[in-house]
Amino acid sequence: MSNKEKERILTGDRPTGKLHLGHYVGSLQNRVELQEEYDTFLIIADVQALTTNFEQPEKLGEDVRQVARDYLAAGIDPEKTTIFVQSMVPEIAELTIFFSMLVTVNQLRHNPTIKSEADQYGYKEMSYGFLGYPVSQAADISFCRANLVPVGEDQIPHIEQTRKIVRKFNNLYGEVFPEPKALISDFPRLMGLDGKSKMSKSLNNAIYLSDSVEEVNKKIMQAKTDPARIHKDDPGHPEVCTVFHYHEAFNKEESGEIASRCRAGTIGCVACKKRMAKKLNEFLDPMRERRKKYLENPELIEEIIQKGTKRARKEAAITLKKVREVMKIDYFNN
Ligand code: TRP
Numbered sequence: 001m002s003n004k005e006k007e008r009i010l011t012g013d014r015p016t017g018k019l020h021l022g023h024y025v026g027s028l029q030n031r032v033e034l035q036e037e038y039d040t041f042l043i044i045a046d047v048q049a050l051t052t053n054f055e056q057p058e059k060l061g062e063d064v065r066q067v068a069r070d071y072l073a074a075g076i077d078p079e080k081t082t083i084f085v086q087s088m089v090p091e092i093a094e095l096t097i098f099f100s101m102l103v104t105v106n107q108l109r110h111n112p113t114i115k116s117e118a119d120q121y122g123y124k125e126m127s128y129g130f131l132g133y134p135v136s137q138a139a140d141i142s143f144c145r146a147n148l149v150p151v152g153e154d155q156i157p158h159i160e161q162t163r164k165i166v167r168k169f170n171n172l173y174g175e176v177f178p179e180p181k182a183l184i185s186d187f188p189r190l191m192g193l194d195g196k197s198k199m200s201k202s203l204n205n206a207i208y209l210s211d212s213v214e215e216v217n218k219k220i221m222q223a224k225t226d227p228a229r230i231h232k233d234d235p236g237h238p239e240v241c242t243v244f245h246y247h248e249a250f251n252k253e254e255s256g257e258i259a260s261r262c263r264a265g266t267i268g269c270v271a272c273k274k275r276m277a278k279k280l281n282e283f284l285d286p287m288r289e290r291r292k293k294y295l296e297n298p299e300l301i302e303e304i305i306q307k308g309t310k311r312a313r314k315e316a317a318i319t320l321k322k323v324r325e326v327m328k329i330d331y332f333n334n
């Protein structure tokens with residue numbers, strides 16, 4: 001099928017550092033699989049990252065490259081997927097302004113993800129840009145007229161907001177945009193190494209896609225297990241163990257056997273962790289291999305992003321032309 005007939009995906013990440021296993025199972029894995037069937041656009045949302053990191057814009061350049069390397073290492077194929085940078089497509093900013101008229105401040109204030117992020121960052125008052133980033137995200141999704149958005153479950157309110165905006169736009173002015181659907185993975189939340197909360201960079205409980213063999217071994221050895229297991233033949237409770245949770249995510253074939261042996265007290269935690277670390281390293285090895293190529297040839301990253309951005313701008317120009325037409329603000333056929 002040519003790209004013309006395929007349905008389109010748009011999704012992406014804020015460039016705020018290295019991607020971890022939680023990103024992988026939460027959405028990256030879906031993207032790698034779906035790039036075969038869908039015309040996929042991946043946005044590196046640097047403007048959105050600025051909504052919280054506006055004090056250190058100079059960090060963004062390296063973070064953009066880091067995210068691109070993580071995508072490519074994880075198996076995103078630049079021949080199939082269009083990787084681009086948000087700030088390099090100014091039409092997205094333009095569409096954000098048009099969309100901003102179709103959203104009320106109260107809708108944004110009640111967005112549960114905005115609320116929990118504002119708490120997390122300790123904002124007593126929110127900047128206009130932060131409160132409004134879901135509108136900008138609606139423009140990220142819509143500028144290329146995407147149909148499907150594979151994301152983690154915390155993004156559901158933003159996709160709902162996008163659908164509302166698009167519906168309102170289409171009703172008011174004419175059909176330009178499809179109503180995009182969210183696609184949530186089977187593993188929307190991967191637990192962090194501390195076993196307390198979801199894997200996250202800020203909680204320092206993450207295994208990164210770019211971790212070395214030694215780092216993975218060390219982190220798994222320190223991971224939280226069932227506290228009831230003091231001796232290696234104590235009966236265990238895999239359902240409360242972080243390492244077991246990882247077996248389910250990355251070692252599905254053996255997880256049934258591991259659960260029964262843990263319950264019966266016939267496998268020790270050290271042996272169980274060694275198996276997990278080995279499995280994870282086997283899983284990360286091909287990513288390490290691919291990453292090496294891009295680390296050794298950093299100009300490849302720039303080429304891929306320049307090419308992706310060019311394609312994104314081409315789609316953006318088509319969309320914005322239609323938008324101006326239906327809104328009747330193309331007075332002079334500009
Ligand atoms: N908000 C997303 C996150 O924090 C990143 C993002 C920006 C995004 N624009 C998007 C995700 C468009 C999906 C579609 O992870």
Ligand code: SF4
Nearest residue numbers: 226241244262269272
């Ligand atoms: Fe967890 Fe494995 Fe230990 Fe059971 S044996 S508590 S699953 S590490």
